[in-house]
Amino acid sequence: MKKLMFVILTVILSLGMSACGKKDAQPVAADGESATNSGYPDKAITFSVPSGAGGGLDTTGRALSNLFATEGIVDSTITVENNPGGGQVVGTVDFANKEKGNDYKLLIASTPFVLNHIKKEGNSPVSFRDITPIARLVKEYDVLAVPVDSEYQDMESLMSALKADPTSVSFAGGSGPGSFDHLNVIYPSMKAGVDVKGLKYISYDGGGEALTALLGKNADVISSDVSSVYEYVKAGKVKIIGISSPERLEGDYADIPTYKEQGIDAELTNWRGIYGPEDMSDEAKVYWEEKVAELVATEAWAAEIAKRGWQDGYMASEEFIKLMEKDEDMYTEIYKDLGMAK
Secondary structure, eight states: OOOHHHHHHHHHHHHHHHHHHOOOOOOOOOTSTTTTOOOSSSSOEEEEEESSSHHHHHHHHHHHHHHHHHHOOOOOOOEEOOOOOTHHHHHHHHHHHHHHTTEEEEEEEHHHHHHHHHHHHOOOOOOOGGGEEEEEEEEEEEEEEEEETTTOOOOHHHHHHHHHOTSOOEESSSSOTSSHHHHHHHHHHHHHOGEEEEEEEEOSSSSSHHHHHTTTSSEEEEEEEHHHHHHHTTTTSSSEEEEEESOOGGGGGGGGGBBBGOOOOOOEEEEEEEEOOTTEEEHHHHHHHHHHHHHHHHHHHHHHHHHTTOEEEEEEEHHHHHHHHHHHHHHHHHHHHHHBBB
């Protein structure tokens, strides 16, 4: 009898362990969901944008939201919320600290997210290691632009004025000191031989506010991404006097001279990417990685980035993480040269 009971208990334990093992090793379908399909996402998604409305980062978040819906790639409703302040510091820190494990909120951020963690002033305690990188989406270049009636019609006239008196020109940017927009003022100026310690840079919560300041004559020059500025170029209100790209862009932007061709050896690349929170579930991470990869392969996405003046910069998560590590090293060296590193 004891022997029979031992056999029965052994069989029961064996079946129980087998069932547990099957639960832990559920087969994964091609779309990234488990074969049991938990139904993620089953409610609305929010894209958090750490800048004000109207700038390039905001435009990226809204373009993603729109195309995920119109292309039928994501069924759930996606809303975009703005959380500006400190050149992405407020929004990225809030996201990292408050949204841990929240699979229904994602962050849209750009190069300043990396810069804010390594610069000395106004720095952020949060880096890309504190959240979940999903993909790099696009890359873009910054420009220096002026009102059409400005006395500065090219980089030479601007740099001449700065060399004579670095405080004579006021710059507006959609992010804080040490940010990408700020570097786009300081780095080419430094390369042109300007004493950059005296430069006047006014930070705003997004490119839209910076453009308003420029058009309202509250700044002489704007530092911003080319797509945000170009609508005002077409409207005849603004002139771009230089772009940070390694060579001239194509299409609508072909007439914009680079800093390099105007004798200033400076080149800077901005990118924008999408992130999940820390402790994001594996299921949600795989879902968004595959949905983004599906979107960037569409003709609609290609048309969108062409319309916006963005460059294709898609990178999957692993490659994106390596890029951010390299960016940290490169910009840390630039900040050291400028006396702005931590």
